Amino acid sequence: MALITVDESKCRRCGFCARACPVGIIALGEGFPATGFPTTIEKIEKGCITCGHCVAACPAGALAHRGMKPEECPPLAPGWRLTTEQVGQLIKGRRSVRNFRAEPIEPEVIADLLDIVRYAPSGMNSQTVSWKVILDEQEVQFLSLAVIEWLRTLGDDFPYSVKGMLKAWEMGRDPILRKAPALIVAHGAADDPMSSASATIALATLDLAALPFGLGTCWAGFLTMAAAGSYEVATALGLPPGHRMLGGMMIGYPEFEYARIPTRNPADVIWG
Numbered sequence: 001m002a003l004i005t006v007d008e009s010k011c012r013r014c015g016f017c018a019r020a021c022p023v024g025i026i027a028l029g030e031g032f033p034a035t036g037f038p039t040t041i042e043k044i045e046k047g048c049i050t051c052g053h054c055v056a057a058c059p060a061g062a063l064a065h066r067g068m069k070p071e072e073c074p075p076l077a078p079g080w081r082l083t084t085e086q087v088g089q090l091i092k093g094r095r096s097v098r099n100f101r102a103e104p105i106e107p108e109v110i111a112d113l114l115d116i117v118r119y120a121p122s123g124m125n126s127q128t129v130s131w132k133v134i135l136d137e138q139e140v141q142f143l144s145l146a147v148i149e150w151l152r153t154l155g156d157d158f159p160y161s162v163k164g165m166l167k168a169w170e171m172g173r174d175p176i177l178r179k180a181p182a183l184i185v186a187h188g189a190a191d192d193p194m195s196s197a198s199a200t201i202a203l204a205t206l207d208l209a210a211l212p213f214g215l216g217t218c219w220a221g222f223l224t225m226a227a228a229g230s231y232e233v234a235t236a237l238g239l240p241p242g243h244r245m246l247g248g249m250m251i252g253y254p255e256f257e258y259a260r261i262p263t264r265n266p267a268d269v270i271w272g
Ligand SMILES: Cc1cc2nc3c(=O)[nH]c(=O)nc-3n(C[C@H](O)[C@H](O)[C@H](O)COP(=O)(O)O)c2cc1C
Pocket: 094, 095, 096, 097, 098, 175, 176, 218, 219, 220, 221, 222, 223
């Protein structure tokens, strides 16, 4: 089967598919630039990253990719970009939530959330970020304890106040995973050079995508550090062989809402 198939009765020969292709494997046929139908350049076809830009850019639904038919790619709803005001409120209104209601999250809710997050960009469209979802509060607490045990082994050169965290733990608080009812861990192959950036982007996407679900999130930075530094913590996570934790997010229903947007530094920019 050809990599791309073009319905010539629909194709407007606009060339958007060729211009959208990030690896330049689509050319317009005879009569280039605008008179031919799109075809692939066979010699470089194997460079295709199956990103679907050729299908998505076609305004006529005329182009099908071997792995993606236009019928499988829903049209965008009008107004999908939202307004600068709406996006600004969402980004500025998001907070790291560290106070969660003791209320479990239904697995379907997390499944719906991850179904959105899977559209986050990934290096070369590799889509190699995997997830481990822990919905059992006791299991989350067990991981906090494993991090605390690791912190006990560290000297004073750790850049954060270990003493303060150990004291908080002894007083019944959880400075590691904040008694979150659930945890989402992003993981991927330890030898994949793109996976770390892709996972960070996926987690940042998740952080925002959780908001309309009424969920609050907080980056699990200490757990991520501990998973890299402690065999015991890495083992407790129970990730597949060859995989490592790439980042994580505490998640749950917030105990209270924030009423204002705190100030932040102005953007530090050098204009070229
Ligand atoms: C990479 C990263 C790791 C973080 N790790 C933790 C963490 O382990 N525990 C925590 O309470 N907050 C953690 N945070 C949250 C930051 O403290 C928080 O983003 C910052 O204070 C700003 O607050 P805001 O997110 O509400 O704007 C982390 C944030 C990032 C980006």
